Amino acid sequence: MKVALRIQRFNPDTDKSPHFEDYTVESELTDRILDAILQVKGLTDGTLTLRKSCAHGVCGSDGMRINGRNALACRELIMNHKQPIVIEPMKGFSIIKDLVVDMEPFFNKYKSVKPYLINDEAAPAKERPQSEKDRMKFEDTTKCILCACCTTSCPTYWADSDFVGPAALVAAHRFIFDSRDRAGEERLDIVGEKEGAWKCRTIFNCTDACPRGIQVTQAIGEIKRKEIFG
Amino acid sequence: MSEPSTSYGSRPAPTGSAFELFAWLFMRLSGVLLLVLALGHLVIMHLINNVGNINYEFVAGRWSGELGMFWRGYDWLMLMLAMVHGVNGLRTILEDYLRPGKRRTLALSALYIIGIAFLAVGSVVIFAFKRVV
Ligand code: FES
Numbered sequence: 001m002k003v004a005l006r007i008q009r010f011n012p013d014t015d016k017s018p019h020f021e022d023y024t025v026e027s028e029l030t031d032r033i034l035d036a037i038l039q040v041k042g043l044t045d046g047t048l049t050l051r052k053s054c055a056h057g058v059c060g061s062d063g064m065r066i067n068g069r070n071a072l073a074c075r076e077l078i079m080n081h082k083q084p085i086v087i088e089p090m091k092g093f094s095i096i097k098d099l100v101v102d103m104e105p106f107f108n109k110y111k112s113v114k115p116y117l118i119n120d121e122a123a124p125a126k127e128r129p130q131s132e133k134d135r136m137k138f139e140d141t142t143k144c145i146l147c148a149c150c151t152t153s154c155p156t157y158w159a160d161s162d163f164v165g166p167a168a169l170v171a172a173h174r175f176i177f178d179s180r181d182r183a184g185e186e187r188l189d190i191v192g193e194k195e196g197a198w199k200c201r202t203i204f205n206c207t208d209a210c211p212r213g214i215q216v217t218q219a220i221g222e223i224k225r226k227e228i229f230g
Numbered sequence: 231m232s233e234p235s236t237s238y239g240s241r242p243a244p245t246g247s248a249f250e251l252f253a254w255l256f257m258r259l260s261g262v263l264l265l266v267l268a269l270g271h272l273v274i275m276h277l278i279n280n281v282g283n284i285n286y287e288f289v290a291g292r293w294s295g296e297l298g299m300f301w302r303g304y305d306w307l308m309l310m311l312a313m314v315h316g317v318n319g320l321r322t323i324l325e326d327y328l329r330p331g332k333r334r335t336l337a338l339s340a341l342y343i344i345g346i347a348f349l350a351v352g353s354v355v356i357f358a359f360k361r362v363v
Contacts, residue, residue: 198251201326
């Protein structure tokens, strides 16, 4: 059956600003939106540029704005969307080409919260044990795949690109609440800044957007509570 | 790597200040307090008393009677909390939507000056008030 797509295109060499193009492809309703986009690329216009890799919601490379909401194109079924399906790159980053945005600022912010285990105590012979209860404190935030759907759905981030953004706060949460980590205080200082957790206006777009179902706003709330009550 | 003009660096220089924490906390606490104070105000001014009866006599009576200091305190606390709560909310919005620069400084300065002026005028009225008739 015919599926109508409206895709935002931008070629930095020839275009001044992005514009939309309409495409129709032959697809099953049970196909994913990524399949439809790849059909356009494969059969209609090979210059259409996008990132994708696993096609199974694991790698987080095909985050884009689909009918006004951020999602992974490989996890969205065509039948669940109104046509024409409007496809745009994620907002808030500069566009490199078509659906490919510059993720460098995103990863810089991610790195700024030190998203790795810090513990300079002598390494135990076998492993650093952790109770199930302690582990559950940050279970949710371990699920992040860095697709940037949350950060680029955040109006605060659109307005203020200095804001560290929900994804980096999720990464900070992942280690602040890890009983094996020793740099919690340092991270709390980093995200306790003006452009950190306090910039969150509790809009919940991030939670809606997260393809992994992470309770992003709740994680940020837990960080705020930790900043205040320790 | 050089950043394209619309890309942004990693993180602004840390300030080490807890101001935003207190501002955030203040908004929550003052919000709850205002709920009580403003609702109380609404009930007294619009439900218990008829708006038509609220005039100079009513306010002057309230501020001069035995409970005068209580009502002045009530009104002043409400003024204070509402003003700072509102100004801080506007500061938040302006800082969100105006990039650092002349326009932001101007808008924020105007906001603070107006806020302080209202607070000062209100405080003077509440505490220097003397019944004349
Ligand atoms: S292509 Fe890997 S998450 Fe969609």
